[in-house]
Amino acid sequence: MKITFPHMGGVYIPLKTLFEELQVEVVIPPFNNDEMKGLGCKHSPEYSCLPFKLILGNVLHSLERGADTVIMLGGSGPCRFGYFGHLLNMIARDLGYRFTFICLEPSTLHGDIRDFIKKVGCGYRTFLRALMLGWKKLEAVDGLQKKYWTCLPYSRDKEKSQTVLRNAVDQIAACRSVPEIKSAAAAGSNALDSLRQATDSLPRVAVVGDIYTLNEPYSNQNIEWLLAEQGIEPCRSIYTSGWVKNSLLPWNKKAYYCRAKAFAKGYLEDCIGGFALDTVYHAVSSAETGFDGIVHVFPVTCMPEIVSRQVLEKISLEKKIPIMSLALDEHMERTGVETRVEAFAELLHGKKHNVNQNL
Numbered sequence: 573m574k575i576t577f578p579h580m581g582g583v584y585i586p587l588k589t590l591f592e593e594l595q596v597e598v599v600i601p602p603f604n605n606d607e608m609k610g611l612g613c614k615h616s617p618e619y620s621c622l623p624f625k626l627i628l629g630n631v632l633h634s635l636e637r638g639a640d641t642v643i644m645l646g647g648s649g650p651c652r653f654g655y656f657g658h659l660l661n662m663i664a665r666d667l668g669y670r671f672t673f674i675c676l677e678p679s680t681l682h683g684d685i686r687d688f689i690k691k692v693g694c695g696y697r698t699f700l701r702a703l704m705l706g707w708k709k710l711e712a713v714d715g716l717q718k719k720y721w722t723c724l725p726y727s728r729d730k731e732k733s734q735t736v737l738r739n740a741v742d743q744i745a746a747c748r749s750v751p752e753i754k755s756a757a758a759a760g761s762n763a764l765d766s767l768r769q770a771t772d773s774l775p776r777v778a779v780v781g782d783i784y785t786l787n788e789p790y791s792n793q794n795i796e797w798l799l800a801e802q803g804i805e806p807c808r809s810i811y812t813s814g815w816v817k818n819s820l821l822p823w824n825k826k827a828y829y830c831r832a833k834a835f836a837k838g839y840l841e842d843c844i845g846g847f848a849l850d851t852v853y854h855a856v857s858s859a860e861t862g863f864d865g866i867v868h869v870f871p872v873t874c875m876p877e878i879v880s881r882q883v884l885e886k887i888s889l890e891k892k893i894p895i896m897s898l899a900l901d902e903h904m905e906r907t908g909v910e911t912r913v914e915a916f917a918e919l920l921h922g923k924k925h926n927v928n929q930n931l
């Protein structure tokens with residue numbers, strides 16, 4: 573078996589660990605780039621969202637390089653993500669690829685995992701150990717990324733901070749035990765701290781939107797880096813490990829959605845699919861906890877986020893917080909995004925400066 577899966581930020585690290593611990597060969601597509609986008613766009617329905625096009629590009633690239641099994645998360649609900657796996661499966665088969673398609677549906681997850689374990693021929697114990705190792709890596713990488721974005725705008729040498737992060741992530745990826753992961757993460761975190769210089773606090777911006785665009789830098793034009801370059805501290809609202817905890821673990825899910833609905837009350841009363849409720853929740857909670865601005869990133873044609881964009885305008889007026897929305901697709905030019913980020917950063921710095929002067 574040669575298994576492949578699409579990219580979404582650092583998710584390849586725990587997945588690679590999981591499968592390699594089970595002695596399954598893994599084919600990882602290159603990080604998203606113009607080639608992946610071109611391949612996905614060529615074979616996707618024109619109006620599908622950018623996440624689908626990139627995911628399709630990843631899968632087709634891996635199938636071309638010998639992968640014979642594709643694994644994907646499925647899902648139900650009023651968002652096109654639920655069809656991603658099936659559509660991708662049909663497109664790849666129409667193109668002549670033959671492979672085993674494993675779609676993990678949240679409603680049948682236990683059965684799907686049982687079938688997978690049978691197919692791979694490992695025991696439950698081995699599977700759980702591999703899963704735990706992968707999970708710890710995901711948590712460590714997400715934790716380090718959070719630290720990185722908090723430190724980067726204050727860094728004496730941004731390129732060096734980037735190298736520190738890359739090296740630490742590579743070390744975590746290579747770890748074979750939980751203590752090793754912990755010490756690699758702690759070393760990376762200390763190294764990032766050591767590059768931080770003491771200055772006045774900079775404007776803080778919450779970056780909200782759907783999980784894919786938030787966590788996949790190629791799809792959001794590396795928005796966090798652009799903000800940090802302008803002296804703005806970005807704070808991503810959803811990390812994959814947080815989403816897994818809040819949305820897949822039943823004992824957390826209820827509490828999370830109660831909290832989200834309570835914050836979104838008066839703006840969006842229920843979950844309308846995708847990440848619209850999360851976007852509104854994070855926007856309101858950021859406005860109420862002292863953030864200086866909000867950046868909303870989402871794919872063009874993404875219905876849930878188009879709805880939340882309208883709601884965000886109301887939040888901006890009522891909570892008096894500047895919000896910049898960026899609708900992204902395959903035609904988006906980096907220069908256009910840079911110009912908008914520069915203008916937004918200037919506004920936030922000016923606002924913070926005036927507030928400080930009036931204190």
Ligand code: SF4
Nearest residue numbers: 621651652653846874
């Ligand atoms: S929520 Fe938006 S981005 Fe995600 S699959 Fe649906 S349409 Fe695409």
